[in-house]
Amino acid sequence: MNIKKIKAIALEYFLVSKNFLIEYCLNKTVLITALFSFFFSALVLYNSSPIFYITSSLVPVNQQVTQQSEGSAAFAKIFNSGVINTGVNKSTQFTASVRSSDTAKMLWDEWGLELFNSDPDNKDLNKMIREHKLLDKLMSRIGGYELPRFYTYYDLQTYIQNSVKVNQDMYGYELLVSMFSPNKDFAINFLDDVIRASDLVAKKSEIRKARAKISALTRDLASLKNSSMTSAFSERINSEYFKIASLDNDLPYFISVLDPPRSSPYPISPNIQFIILSNLIIFIFIGVCIEFFRKNKDDLW
Amino acid sequence: MVNEYSTLINYGDSLHYYIYELANFSFIAFIVLFAYKLKWISSLSMWAWLFFSLIPLLGNYFLFSPGLFGDQFTYFEELTALKTTGESVDYIKASQVDSQISEVTIAAKMLGLVPLPTYMTVTSLSFANKFISFFLFLWLLRFFDEKRLLLIFLIPSFLLFSSIALRDFLVISFSILSLLYLVRGKYFFGILFLVPLIYIKLQMFAFILIYLLGRLIFQAHKSFAGMLLMLISGIIALFIYQDLFLQFINYYKVGFVAENFEGGYRGWGKFGDASLIEISSIFEFFWQGLINLPVFMLMPLPWQWGSPLGMLQFFESVGLILALFYLVKKYYQAHDQELIFLLVCLGIGLLVYSFLAENIGTFVRYRFTLFLPFLIAFYYVANRNYNSSKTERR
Numbered sequence: 001m002n003i004k005k006i007k008a009i010a011l012e013y014f015l016v017s018k019n020f021l022i023e024y025c026l027n028k029t030v031l032i033t034a035l036f037s038f039f040f041s042a043l044v045l046y047n048s049s050p051i052f053y054i055t056s057s058l059v060p061v062n063q064q065v066t067q068q069s070e071g072s073a074a075f076a077k078i079f080n081s082g083v084i085n086t087g088v089n090k091s092t093q094f095t096a097s098v099r100s101s102d103t104a105k106m107l108w109d110e111w112g113l114e115l116f117n118s119d120p121d122n123k124d125l126n127k128m129i130r131e132h133k134l135l136d137k138l139m140s141r142i143g144g145y146e147l148p149r150f151y152t153y154y155d156l157q158t159y160i161q162n163s164v165k166v167n168q169d170m171y172g173y174e175l176l177v178s179m180f181s182p183n184k185d186f187a188i189n190f191l192d193d194v195i196r197a198s199d200l201v202a203k204k205s206e207i208r209k210a211r212a213k214i215s216a217l218t219r220d221l222a223s224l225k226n227s228s229m230t231s232a233f234s235e236r237i238n239s240e241y242f243k244i245a246s247l248d249n250d251l252p253y254f255i256s257v258l259d260p261p262r263s264s265p266y267p268i269s270p271n272i273q274f275i276i277l278s279n280l281i282i283f284i285f286i287g288v289c290i291e292f293f294r295k296n297k298d299d300l301w
Numbered sequence: 302m303v304n305e306y307s308t309l310i311n312y313g314d315s316l317h318y319y320i321y322e323l324a325n326f327s328f329i330a331f332i333v334l335f336a337y338k339l340k341w342i343s344s345l346s347m348w349a350w351l352f353f354s355l356i357p358l359l360g361n362y363f364l365f366s367p368g369l370f371g372d373q374f375t376y377f378e379e380l381t382a383l384k385t386t387g388e389s390v391d392y393i394k395a396s397q398v399d400s401q402i403s404e405v406t407i408a409a410k411m412l413g414l415v416p417l418p419t420y421m422t423v424t425s426l427s428f429a430n431k432f433i434s435f436f437l438f439l440w441l442l443r444f445f446d447e448k449r450l451l452l453i454f455l456i457p458s459f460l461l462f463s464s465i466a467l468r469d470f471l472v473i474s475f476s477i478l479s480l481l482y483l484v485r486g487k488y489f490f491g492i493l494f495l496v497p498l499i500y501i502k503l504q505m506f507a508f509i510l511i512y513l514l515g516r517l518i519f520q521a522h523k524s525f526a527g528m529l530l531m532l533i534s535g536i537i538a539l540f541i542y543q544d545l546f547l548q549f550i551n552y553y554k555v556g557f558v559a560e561n562f563e564g565g566y567r568g569w570g571k572f573g574d575a576s577l578i579e580i581s582s583i584f585e586f587f588w589q590g591l592i593n594l595p596v597f598m599l600m601p602l603p604w605q606w607g608s609p610l611g612m613l614q615f616f617e618s619v620g621l622i623l624a625l626f627y628l629v630k631k632y633y634q635a636h637d638q639e640l641i642f643l644l645v646c647l648g649i650g651l652l653v654y655s656f657l658a659e660n661i662g663t664f665v666r667y668r669f670t671l672f673l674p675f676l677i678a679f680y681y682v683a684n685r686n687y688n689s690s691k692t693e694r695r
Contacts, residue, residue, distance in 0.1 A: 285327030
């Protein structure tokens with residue numbers, strides 16, 4: 001193919017493109033549809049709630065609390081190694097606690113009404129009427145089972161499980177607790193409470209475990225004859241008491257709060273510019289289509 | 302327009318999702334209309350392509366959950382990260398050993414070159430694939446009858462891969478382009494389109510490289526003796542470098558078994574035993590490859606169907622085998638060495654895959670990405686050599 005031929009083809013394509021642009025894109029129909037796109041965008045944006053991203057950075061504290069005297073430390077270490085659960089670290093315990101029903105139960109009094117109450121006259125946490133879909137009602141009639149009448153803390157648990165995400169970074173240094181919400185203030189306070197309550201629930205579980213261990217160790221200690229075993233048991237009991245002392249306070253135990261919950265300065269959705277531009281593209285194309293099919297209707301079939 | 306919060310919000314099945322993706326559809330549909338006015342395509346193709354352009358919108362969130370092809374999110378997050386920050390997302394960066402670039406990064410960069418108006422949701426990448434698909438169609442129109450080409454583009458897997466956000470369609474496109482240039486003896490462009498396959502699908506690169514070397518060094522496309530010499534040399538080389546080859550092929554074999562193992566790679570790390578899978582000789586490789594070949598060619602077999610997609614893929618594989626069989630039968634008497642050589646290269650690829658085949662879903666995709674480019678090249682050569690009025694024949 002020589003240069004002249006290429007030039008001729010390029011010129012032909014340029015002319016066709018120019019004609020296409022003038023004929024189908026720069027006309028009244030496209031102008032009207034383009035203007036209409038702004039109304040449509042306004043409608044879409046009016047019906048969209050801004051979604052903020054609320055995050056809190058935590059550092060998991062992964063040391064086990066132990067307290068030992070030097071004398072029997074070596075023996076107690078061997079003894080303890082069989083007892084300490086090495087499979088679960090504190091970040092996992094915290095994450096599980098966020099999702100647990102105990103955490104939801106703890107938060108129920110404070111957040112139940114705010115999240116689930118649709119009746120402004122009702123102030124009773126246990127009398128918040130739960131609406132069901134028609135299909136669910138029908139299925140319950142057919143299946144012969146009853147639908148729950150009121151909201152319970154299990155609903156709050158489901159809400160937390162669906163809305164609060166806990167992600168550990170690639171290297172396991174940080175935990176990022178996050179949620180999306182159109183209401184910044186609500187989400188910041190709620191997330192703060194979820195973090196605090198989850199740590200507290202996990203701590204309570206540890207305290208229960210420590211008390212159970214103390215009880216069992218004290219019982220068995222009475223029947224021990226071997227002095228080194230007696231010493232190891234005593235060490236262990238001391239260690240559990242020390243653990244209870246370090247857990248039974250208001251300080252966070254499983255996690256250390258690096259950044260308290262805070263919101264993104266701007267909503268992450270909707271993106272106003274992008275929606276306006278996308279709608280503009282769609283509506284311009286609709287205008288082009290109308291003109292295109294109007295002018296070519298005889299050739300297209 | 303790029304979603305800078307792609308790891309946080311993918312718009313799911315919301316109104317915003319449809320707005321962003323309809324903008325992409327509008328853009329591609331506009332190009333289709335423009336191509337019609339330029340007389341590049343007929344009105345039939347125009348209607349067909351307006352429909353094809355709509356398919357990405359009918360796939361994710363509509364006919365199936367994007368989680369069915371979960372890797373789509375990896376490509377989407379990587380592409381948006383590259384476009385907004387210029388860097389890969391954390392989990393891909395962490396997986397890169399010795400600053401080696403991930404195939405996901407390369408594929409995302411390639412898809413990101415498509416000038417779509419929005420990259421806001423996972424389906425945007427599906428539209429990028431569709432855009433490439435349309436231009437591939439326009440290019441292929443030079444060689445094939447338009448209606449027959451439309452039929453090829455209607456093959457369900459072809460339609461599916463060009464409508465989801467994976468790199469398989471890129472692999473198919475580069476393979477078709479490379480093979481069609483090579484069979485026409487245009488080595489510069491053949492190699493140009495072959496090179497990206499090193500980064501996005503090494504196996505495909507290897508199979509087409511066999512074809513290229515066979516043509517260039519042994520003239521295997523012209524001489525049966527040359528082809529035999531190439532095969533014998535290949536087998537001798539395999540025996541000489543047996544250890545290296547076995548190490549390589551066992552690595553992939555174990556990798557695919559581990560991927561399919563209960564609990565994935567982690568489960569394999571705890572309970573897997575590589576010695577039960579690894580082979581110790583070339584003969585074993587050929588034997589296992591040959592034994593598995595019939596099942597591999599037809600999978601997923603009816604008892605392996607987990608969804609309607611499995612059923613569709615089974616009938617599609619039967620259809621493709623029949624199409625190849627028809628072509629072979631039609632041109633059998635011609636004893637065309639070029640066709641024979643293409644079949645041999647396809648056979649080598651299928652043998653390797655049938656040896657490695659463990660995960661059904663993965664290998665159905667692999668089989669298709671290998672089979673279709675060779676089938677198209679075969680059809681092109683047969684058509685050119687025996688049916689075309691043009692005197693392009695060698």
